[in-house]
Amino acid sequence: MSTAGIVVGILSCFVGVGLFMCIAIALYLGYTQGEQMSKCFKNSASSITSATHRHSGPYGKIQLVGGISFVVTFPRFFLKHGILDAADAGNFPLHYKRKLIALQWSFIGVFISMALLACLGWSGILD
Structure with missing residues (x-):
């Protein structure tokens, strides 16, 4: 195996650890603060904080936190389509908002x- 292949392998390990950390943080937020975050969307569409997300185990908690973080990170899209209420977006607690925006951009960066x-590995440049 070439040196470039080893470097890409090590970088892949870092990306895997980053993904694991993002999932762990999402689970932590979902189990400890999911209910409080869900209560902040009283006037918005129920698809943001569906009750099935809250009560369907770890996967549901990740979906709940992912949905809320997506809404908090990109509120204009959801306001434009009538899913998010402007009052709910403005009244969302700042400490949750900062955590969720950082988590959302971390997931985007990891992916x-x-x-x-993956494209670098499949391209054959490293051979």
């Missing part, structure tokens, strides 16, 4: 990194 490393 982009994963895709780039």
Whole structure:
């Protein structure tokens, strides 16, 4: 195996650890603060904080936190389509908002990194 292949392998390990950390943080937020975050969307569409997400185990908690973080990170899209109420977006607690925006961009960065490393591996440049 070439040196470039080893470097890509090590970077892939870092991306895997990053993904694991993002999932662990989402689970932690879902189990400890999911109910409080769900209560902040009283006037918005129920698809953001569906009751099935809250009561369907770890996968549901990840879906709940992922949905809320997506809404908090990109509120214009949801306001434009009538899913999010402007009052709910403005009244969302700032400490939750910062955590969820950082988590959302971390997930996006991890998935982009994963895709780039996969394309680099499949391209044959490293052979």
